[in-house]
Amino acid sequence: MNPLAQIPNFGQSIWLDYIRRKFIASGELKALIDNDNLRGVTSNPAIFxxxxxxxxxxxxxxxTLAKSGKSAEEIFLAIAIEDVQAAADLFKEVYKETNGLDGYVSLEVSPSLALDTEGTIKEARSSWQELDRPNVMIKIPGTKEGLPAITQVIADGINVNVTLLFGLERYREVAEAYVAGLEERDAKGERIDNIASVASFFLSRIDAMVDPMLEKICEEQNNRSLVAKQLIGKVAIASARVAYHIYKEVFESDRFKALEAKGAKPQRLLWASTSTKNPAYRDVMYIEALIGPNTVNTVPKDTLNAFRDHGVPADRLEAGIEEAQWVLYQLEDVVGIKLIDITKKLEEEGIQKFTKPFQSLMSVLEEKRAEGAVS
Structure with a gap:
């Protein structure tokens, strides 16, 4: 049996981190839904x-849009909204069959708004209205400035995919921001049973930053070398397992249970950045290690194809939580690498990794717009 199609048996949904017009129109996306049990799509500025x-x-x-006088950013938004709507329409049945748990397509707010609370709220509301689909999510960066935006947008009844999460402390704040948004909405007497959210916890970038630091310590051949060697390639998965422990604390609490009784859904953890950056690692390790209940994994096409070919599905997420906590303890208290410093830097870099392609895209569209306007 297809290993991808088996993953939902363990409570996890596979979403695809990819979107493109021809990919939708050709029937390729529909085939993945039908054959691989694909349950959603995410996008970001780099993908667009x-x-x-x-x-x-x-x-x-x-x-056409250039001739009508649209700006580069207006052209991008029009294109992105059409693509997301088309993909969301393909996932309508998944959305219905899972009672609103899956079947979502995500569109990100402009990367320039990552540190702008009010700007994020305004664009999230505008995009939500334009998209006009119940099975879309607006992606909001999990920055400090993003937290109040998450609460407000959830209170507005808008589905949210919180992106660019690296740190455990920030993840807890994001989960609590979601709960606060539900509480605000409930206090207004409005429905909370039709809202969905995921928190996208990024993985491979953690190892890509930490591993070279650990390797350098190994080369120094000091009293930290042995421990450092044992931690290489393990920090991201350990962080994810501890994040899942936090997820259970927040969403099994009495505070959330009061909302759950009114139909509220937990904000599922979504594993992102799941293609391995190090060729020495098994190419599906971030999928295999983190399959477990009430989670999502969004994967690029190459990783999706790799798992279909040789992935081994099994419930492994909660295996070794003590080991995961021990890995993080050794990283900080024995080796001396502060994870909070790493995740802060990754958040800053993450914003840049989406800002640069967005700026590049605006430049390209500006050129094409100029050509189209005079053709």
Missing amino acids: EEAIAHSDDYVDIIQ
Whole structure:
């Protein structure tokens, strides 16, 4: 049996981290839904930059919008909204069959708003209205400034995919921001049973930053070398397992149970950045290690194909929580690498990793817009 299609048997949903117009129109996305039990799609500025700037899928629509006087950013939003709507329509049945648990397609607010609370709220509301689909999510970065935006947007009844999460402390704050939003909405006497949210916890970038630091300590051949060697390639998965422990604390609490009694859904953890950056690692290790109940894993196409080919599905997420806590303890107290410093830096870099392709895309669209306006 197809290993991908078996993953939901263990309580996890697989979403695809990819979107492109031809991919939707050709039937390829529908085939993944039918054959692989794919349950959602995520997008980000880098994915859209790749799709729009490096394909001819969008030539006609860019020319049409340019002639109507649209700006580069307005053209991008029009394209992105059409693609997300088209993908969301393909997932309608998944959304119905799972009673609103899955079947979502995510659209990110502009990366320039990552540190702008009010700007994020305004764009989230605008995009939600434009998309006009119950099975879409607005992606909001899990920055300090994003926290009050998450609460407000959830209180507005908008589905949220919280992105760029690296740190455990910040993850707890995000989960509590979601609960606070539900409480605000409930206090207004409005429905909370039709709201969904995920918290996207990024994995491979943690190991990509920590591993070279550990390797350097190994080279120094001091009293920390042996422990450092044992931690290489283990920190991201350990962090994810501890994050899941926090998830259970928040969503099994009496505070949340009062909301759950009124139909509220827990904000599921979503494992993101799940393609391995180190070729020495098994290419599906971030999927295999973190399959477990009430979670999502969003994977790029190559990793999806790899798991279909040779993945081994099993419930492994809660195995070794003590070991995971021990890994993080050794990292900080024995080796001397402070995870909070790492995750803070990763958050800053993460914003840049989405800002740069977005700016590049705006430049490309500006050129194409100029060409289209005079053609």
